[in-house]
Amino acid sequence: xxxxxxxxxxxxxxxxxxxxxxxxxxxxxxxxxxxxxxxxxxxxxxxxxxxxxxxxxxxxxxxxxxxxxxxxxxxxxxxxxxxxxxxxxxxxxxxxxxxxxxxxxxxxxxxxxxxxxxxxxxxxxxxxxxxxxxxxxxxxxxxxxxxxxxxxxxxxxxxxxxxxxxxxxxxxxxxxxxxxxxxxxxxxxxxxxxxxxxxxxxxxxxxxxxxxxxxxxxxxxxxxxxxxxxxxxxxxxxxxx
Amino acid sequence: xxxxxxxxxxxxxxxxxxxxxxxxxxxxxxxxxxxxxxxxxxxxxxxxxxxxxxxxxxxxxxxxxxxxxxxxxxxxxxxxxxxxxxxxxxxxxxxxxxxxxxxxxxxxxxxxxxxxxxxxxxxxxxxxxxxxxxxxxxxxxxxxxxxxxxxxxxxxxxxxxxxxxxxxxxxxxxxxxxxxxxxxxxxxxxxxxxxxxxxxxxxxxxxxxxxxxxxxxxxxxxxxxxxxxxxxxxxxxxxxxxxxxxxxxxxxxxxxxxxxxxxxxxxxxxxxxxxxxxxxxxxxxxxxxxxxxxxxxxxxxxxxxxxxxxxxxxxxxxxxxxxxxxxxxxxxxxxxxxxxxxxxxxxxxxxxxxxxxxxxxxxxxxxxxxxxxxxxxxxxxxxxxxxxxxxxxxxxxxxxxxxxxxxxxxxx
Numbered sequence: 001x002x003x004x005x006x007x008x009x010x011x012x013x014x015x016x017x018x019x020x021x022x023x024x025x026x027x028x029x030x031x032x033x034x035x036x037x038x039x040x041x042x043x044x045x046x047x048x049x050x051x052x053x054x055x056x057x058x059x060x061x062x063x064x065x066x067x068x069x070x071x072x073x074x075x076x077x078x079x080x081x082x083x084x085x086x087x088x089x090x091x092x093x094x095x096x097x098x099x100x101x102x103x104x105x106x107x108x109x110x111x112x113x114x115x116x117x118x119x120x121x122x123x124x125x126x127x128x129x130x131x132x133x134x135x136x137x138x139x140x141x142x143x144x145x146x147x148x149x150x151x152x153x154x155x156x157x158x159x160x161x162x163x164x165x166x167x168x169x170x171x172x173x174x175x176x177x178x179x180x181x182x183x184x185x186x187x188x189x190x191x192x193x194x195x196x197x198x199x200x201x202x203x204x205x206x207x208x209x210x211x212x213x214x215x216x217x218x219x220x221x222x223x224x225x226x227x228x229x230x231x232x233x234x235x236x237x238x239x240x241x
Numbered sequence: 242x243x244x245x246x247x248x249x250x251x252x253x254x255x256x257x258x259x260x261x262x263x264x265x266x267x268x269x270x271x272x273x274x275x276x277x278x279x280x281x282x283x284x285x286x287x288x289x290x291x292x293x294x295x296x297x298x299x300x301x302x303x304x305x306x307x308x309x310x311x312x313x314x315x316x317x318x319x320x321x322x323x324x325x326x327x328x329x330x331x332x333x334x335x336x337x338x339x340x341x342x343x344x345x346x347x348x349x350x351x352x353x354x355x356x357x358x359x360x361x362x363x364x365x366x367x368x369x370x371x372x373x374x375x376x377x378x379x380x381x382x383x384x385x386x387x388x389x390x391x392x393x394x395x396x397x398x399x400x401x402x403x404x405x406x407x408x409x410x411x412x413x414x415x416x417x418x419x420x421x422x423x424x425x426x427x428x429x430x431x432x433x434x435x436x437x438x439x440x441x442x443x444x445x446x447x448x449x450x451x452x453x454x455x456x457x458x459x460x461x462x463x464x465x466x467x468x469x470x471x472x473x474x475x476x477x478x479x480x481x482x483x484x485x486x487x488x489x490x491x492x493x494x495x496x497x498x499x500x501x502x503x504x505x506x507x508x509x510x511x512x513x514x515x516x517x518x519x520x521x522x523x524x525x526x527x528x529x530x531x532x533x534x535x536x537x538x539x540x541x542x543x544x545x546x547x548x549x550x551x552x553x554x555x556x557x558x559x560x561x562x563x564x565x566x567x568x569x570x571x572x573x574x575x576x577x578x579x580x581x582x583x584x585x586x587x588x589x590x591x592x593x594x595x596x597x598x599x600x601x602x603x604x605x606x607x608x609x610x611x612x613x614x615x616x617x618x619x620x621x622x623x624x625x626x627x628x629x630x631x632x633x634x635x636x637x638x639x640x641x642x643x644x645x646x647x648x649x650x651x652x653x
Contacts, residue, residue, distance in 0.1 A: 052468060076470040103469045
């Protein structure tokens with residue numbers, strides 16, 4: 001069953017066509033990665049799937065619901081973390097989690113307990129968000145996203161700005177989550193991270209998906225040792241490099 | 242959900258720094274007001290004087306009696322130094338020296354002299370007030386002497402042959418027993434306070450809302466909030482209500498201090514025909530509520546275009562300017578007396594309506610007040626609908642130019 005279905009998605013922002021007709025599908029329980037350089041259209045795609053932006057053309061469905069017509073319903077089943085996200089600085093970590101949990105129908109106490117465990121922030125969860133480091137905020141946001149047990153987590157550069165150890169922890173956390181049936185759609189320009197995390201990936205370049213498949217298939221197809229090399233080859237082949 | 246969001250908004254807007262600064266400002270104004278009030282009270286006190294009567298004639302004693310009736314006389318005798326000393330001891334104002342030839346000169350038909358030795362405590366406004374009071378006491382004594390010199394029952398009639406009884410028409414409203422200047426003095430408090438209060442409430446609530454929106458953008462929390470299962474209308478409503486509540490509370494605290502500051506300058510007794518009925522007050526209240534709503538709707542749109550709290554401060558400027566235009570026009574001229582272009586301008590600014598509602602109701606122009614209410618309701622609804630539309634569009638995140646056509650389009 002597909003959790004996300006994107007067909008011929010186009011997006012025009014101002015006078016620029018950011019997405020030029022992309023199509024892909026994310027299956028239940030998998031981690032699907034959109035990779036590409038800055039400005040390729042990854043964030044725009046994620047924002048459309050997360051019901052934040054409207055498509056200029058094409059069709060996007062999440063759990064069989066149309067992102068334009070059924071945005072309010074979709075929001076009950078998704079969690080989204082933008083690349084540059086923050087939490088309310090005047091709240092403590094735990095207050096922030098309680099605040100978010102209040103929007104969902106599940107038991108607030110249970111959700112917060114789960115989030116505290118996921119975050120790994122320990123006693124610092126009671127401190128004001130304003131006192132957190134970037135890495136701590138990111139962990140809090142990930143815990144917030146996962147505590148609601150969404151059907152789909154949309155993560156834009158999930159380890160952006162994190163130190164090596166924190167990034168490893170987050171990756172591990174995400175891998176674990178899919179065991180409980182969570183589907184993840186993420187974007188990254190860190191090819192090694194994507195190779196480690198994703199079941200399938202789509203290479204996006206200049207608003208178009210130029211290649212798609214599992215990391216192993218892609219490496220074999222291009223005779224490459226890693227995804228970075230695959231990406232280089234794909235860009236060369238498409239005549240854009 | 243609405244209450245959760247409301248609580249969060251209020252908590253963000255009310256922080257210790259803001260509350261302390263508002264309270265301190267209010268206390269400063271209040272203290273200034275109290276200081277002025279003390280000065281004004283001083284003016285109503287009986288002045289403390291000493292009288293040196295070197296004449297001893299009837300007319301000099303008449304002068305002494307006239308002054309004694311309205312002052313606190315601490316010395317009556319014939320020694321100037323002792324008189325000055327006694328007055329200084331009691332923190333008094335002056336020593337009147339009536340010369341030897343005082344009665345003789347007056348009886349002889351020439352002007353007599355009274356020497357006033359003023360005792361100034363300083364050159365400040367408050368220090369010179371008691372001297373001003375004594376001057377009016379001497380003026381009163383002069384009249385008593387004139388009446389005595391004229392003699393007969395008609396003496397006071399000769400001195401003051403005409404008594405003026407004022408009646409004033411304010412448009413179709415007749416105010417018995419009051420002159421225009423008296424009416425103006427009595428209504429000046431509300432002419433100043435009401436527009437100021439409204440201006441204050443609108444600026445405070447508006448800046449709260451713009452700041453709230455700017456903070457969401459600055460702290461990068463808006464994007465995640467918009468993907469949570471909460472309707473855009475609820476987000477807009479919670480921000481509007483939270484800003485209105487905090488703005489009204491802040492403006493209230495501020496105005497208590499400001500009212501205390503202005504009160505001493507505008508003391509007056511109410512004029513019964515210039516009082517509003519309960520129904521009129523309901524209309525004024527409704528007008529104030531709708532003008533706050535209009536201001537907030539306008540600020541919501543402005544706030545959506547601000548990117549951080551620094552730029553948010555600038556966005557309150559157009560709202561303040563609109564409020565100031567209404568305030569000044571309303572303070573200087575009543576709406577019915579304005580030229581047509583100014584009438585259109587004042588009517589178009591929603592904040593004008595509560596400022597002029599009270600006067601219009603007094604003049605029997607209820608229809609104008611009702612039209613104002615309808616206009617403000619339409620203004621608020623249109624802008625709020627537009628804000629919700631913007632919240633539902635790409636604009637809130639991308640902040641890029643949009644066209645009306647795109648907003649109306651079902652896609653956006």
